[in-house]
Amino acid sequence: MKLEDLKNPSMIKNYSKSELEGLAEDIRTFLIEKLSETGGHLGPNLGVVELTLALHYLFDSPKDKFIWDVGHQAYVHKILTGRAGQFDRLRQYKGLCGFPKRNESEHDVWETGHSSTSLSAAMGMATARDIKGTDDKVVAIIGDGALTGGIALEALNHIGHEQKDLIVILNDNEMSIAPNVGALHNVLGRLRTAGKYKKAKEELEQLIKKIPAFGGKIAATAERVKDSLKYLLVSGIFFEELGFTYLGPVDGHDLDDLMENLKYAKKTSGPVLIHVLTKKGKGYEPAENDAKGTWHGLGPYKIESGEVVSKPGPPSYSSVFAETLKTIARTDKRIVGITAAMPGGTKLDSFAKEFPERMFDVGIAEQHATTMAGGLATQGLKPVFAVYSTFLQRGYDQVVHDICRQNLNVVFAVDRAGLVGADGETHQGVFDISYLRHLPNMKILNPKDENELQHMIYTATQYDGGPIAVRYPRGNGYGIKMDEQLKMLPIGKWETLQEGHDACILTFSTMIPVAEEAVRQLSTQGLSVKIVNANSVKPLDEEFLLELATLNIPVLTLEEAALQGGFGSAVLEFFHDKGYHNMEITRMGIPDYFIEHGSVPELLEEVGLTSAGVAEQMLKLLPRKQQRA
Template sequence: MDIESIKDPSAIKSLSKQELEYVASDIRSFLIEKLSVTGGHLGPNLGVVELTLALHYCFDSPKDKLIWDVGHQAYVHKILTGRANQFDALRQYKGLCGFPKRDESEHDVWETGHSSTSLSAAMGMATARDIKGTDDNVIAIIGDGALTGGMALEALNHIGHEQKDLIVILNDNEMSIAPNVGALHNVLAKLRTAGKYQKAKEELEMLIKKIPAFGGKLASTAERVKDSLKYLLVSGVFFEEMGFTYLGPVDGHDLDDLMENMKYAKKTSGPVLVHVLTKKGKGYAPAENDAKGTWHGLGPYKIESGEVVKKPGPPSYSGVFSDTLKKIAADDNRIVALTAAMPGGTKLDQFAKAFPERMFDVGIAEQHATTMAGGLATQGLKPVFAVYSTFLQRGYDQVVHDVCRQNLNVVFAIDRAGLVGADGETHQGVFDIAFLRHLPNMVILMPKDENELQHMIYTAIQYDGGPIAVRYPRGNGYGIKMDEELKQIPIGKWDVLRGGSDACILTFGTMIPVAEQAAEELAAQGISVKVVNARSAKPLDDELLFDIAKQNIPILTLEEAAIQGSFGSAVLEFYHDANYHDLTIHRMGIPDRFIEHGSVSQLLEEIGLTTPSVVDKVKLMLPRKRQRA
């Protein structure tokens, strides 16, 4: 079967098992070839080929609701729902989204990019189905890593209590992005080896039915015997105690085993959990043998060798953060590091090698990590929670209630701050300034380059005035010379990079090169522009802001962050409260909408955060007589 000829899941429903196995092989070859050019989440998708085929064979999407958790593993679903011919533009600007997207297909019933949401969404859809009186099936597909998220456990508890007809497919590949951690992972490990449980239980039930009834006493004794068998064969049968019918473990690469259990799940009343064992990266040796999470999501690679294509360049911001933290921690035993299942992405895996007893991977549990960091801080330690900007959103109440309210000395190393590109709207790190700036006691810093980043990390470690966030972008620095000796940066003091008398640009981080180039072009037109590295979004540099106001020149704030409520808003508030009502102040930033996927340069062009746009904006702000001159 030509993979690109598949228009919808009906194309596979008449195929034999052998034909389906051929399709599975073709899909793997298709993914390996296409993703070698575009990059993407290869490992997770190679692991769910048979599972996805079985789902679409046994259920009728979109009438039956297939809800993919995170969405890292939805490429095969996209192929079977008629989108294979769009894979050349996967995760490219205006191309196929790397996650489920509701306006992309009627088969994508739930959008996601963060983990642990599928079970709650499924409970909502199953409840709506029952209210409306329809007969569709609701199936949530969740990984063992995502199951460690607190939200998933809350949903399991509610589903088990309500006893809705709902199917949970637990895709257990023993890994999320990094190897899984935690007690729940150990429960799953025991379940993987307990395949005899269901058979033994059924045989016991048949035996009991053959015994003549001697009243309630024998019946209650039989139930106790069944429970004892349960705990003998499966230590702590977690899911059955939560109210689910447990099916498995099922071989996730055996179509017969998968389909048999899915058909049984459809006939079973109440919530059912089908425990499916898969191999991440199945069918491609480099991905199968990946222990570091490299093949979870990656850029282009060479198919024959499995070599990831990397362009040589300066160190990444994440690497500079990690190296700096290791350097400081060697002389400061107070420092402990935390990650929520992202040791590789945040580069804390290097810290873990140097200080294993001071590194904590809590799994996909940002809420827990934030409050744990607060607890560590109360005991005089200096916790550093390295977290992507988009994932810190998941621990927001804990930042407010547990850290800021108690004014605890927690360092938030906010990675991927700003636009991140191909992962798109669920991962763009553009909201953290807006949701942190208004919190009492919070300090927010952002460096202009990798050298300033190392000094900011050192500054944050030395700061004992409460919580402090250092935000830095995805990708590499500029290759500038790194100072050998670390120094503290005065918090709330900005750096004037270029003097000017006609206008002023207040900016920071990734927008500084844009501002400096705009100032150069304006200088060639006879317009003198001051450029300020406003390296602390909170606190502001009050003294410098007053000095700029005395110049009575137009002010432009420029940031790669949400324009609503971020740095520019802080400057407006400052001047309003100081009764400077006659100043000309304009803001440039991320517009009030979610930004889709594409390269960062393409996205900046689309939203107008470019040098030509800044030049035009400054000229527009100048008095007419100044423009004519």
């Protein structure tokens, strides 16, 4: 049977073990071939093939609920639930989502993209089941990296306290996007080497039962022996102390081992944690041997050689940031780098090699990273927290309460600001301006190119007036000449890129080339439009805006960010508060809905942030001029 003919998981219920093993090989071949064309999260999915098969074989989705943490590893689940035929359009515009998606299938019961949420969601579903009096099973599948997230530990604590019937699969491949860090990782390391804990525990219980019960003293002694041997058998009996029945470690690529433990878990009352050991990238040598995290998520590649297909080009914004920070750190001993499990993505891995004593990867713990940065700042150091825009959301209360309220000198290097493309709505970095700009003491800068970025990073690290965010897009710069000497930029002073007298476009970052092309189109119709690089969203260049108000020309604000509460809103607020109620101002940006996956040009086309869209909007602002032309 072709994988495309698999319409639902019930079709594999009667498979023999050999048929399931054959299906596992077919799925691996399918994923390797399909993702070589589309790109995607290959390594995580190759690692969970047998686990996903065993789950769908023994449980009844969608009645039984599977909650996939992060969602990087849900491709096999999608294949088994009838979506193999859609993989040619994986992560492409209007195509198959790379994460679980509720409106895509009834088998996707929880949407993910950010880490560590599965256990809380599972607790909610198990509680709802008990309130409604149904008998469905709830299974959360979480990786060892995601378990470092604070919300996951909060959920473990609550689940153990409530003693809900719930199964947690700890998918332990010893590597998330980056090598795992923290004491919990060390606990798992000890558990991995502890052998078959469940079997040893059962043998111990049988031994205790043979002790004659001649009274309470002997019984109490037996229990003490049991507890002592339990701690002897497993160093760091973490999960059992939280209230879980711990099963494992289990070979995540051995169907018999998986089936045996899953059956046992189904029959066990209360919360159960199955510790499953898997190999990330299993079945494809380049992915299995990946030490850098390349095969976690990537673009197209050549199957035979494992060579990733990439186009040569200018350095990425992330690389420019990291190289600039290293340059500054060589003379400024205050500089400290922080990342939340993304040293490779933020390019701070190179900073870590040169300054290991000043680089901290805190794991998937953005809240902790933010407040830790604040603690460093109180002692005169200059912490730089490099974080994707979408992940900074996870530390929002700490930004407000611990950083801005105390006006601490923390630099937020906000990577992936703007649309990111194939990862879709969970990763689009379009909300950070709206959730940062209204915070007292916060400054927000946006470079127009990679050269301005290096100067902004230098400016931010030398600025001692409180928190400052430098936000820059995913992808490569423009290949422009880089200044050899770093310099301070005036914060809150904009740059006029092109003069004009009929209208003005206020914009920044990736929208500058869009504005420039639109103005070229408008010039053919006799229109003269000013373009301003509004590289400081907060503070605004108030002096410039007051001068602009005297010109009495239409103003268009243009941003690759959420319209509501964004840069354009700030400009509107300024003119309103200053009494310029007759200013003609139009805003363009990301509308009020979640932007799904697709290439960035396709997404910009969808929301009208193109040169043609800008030119059309300007013509609406200048109808009389257009008619005269």
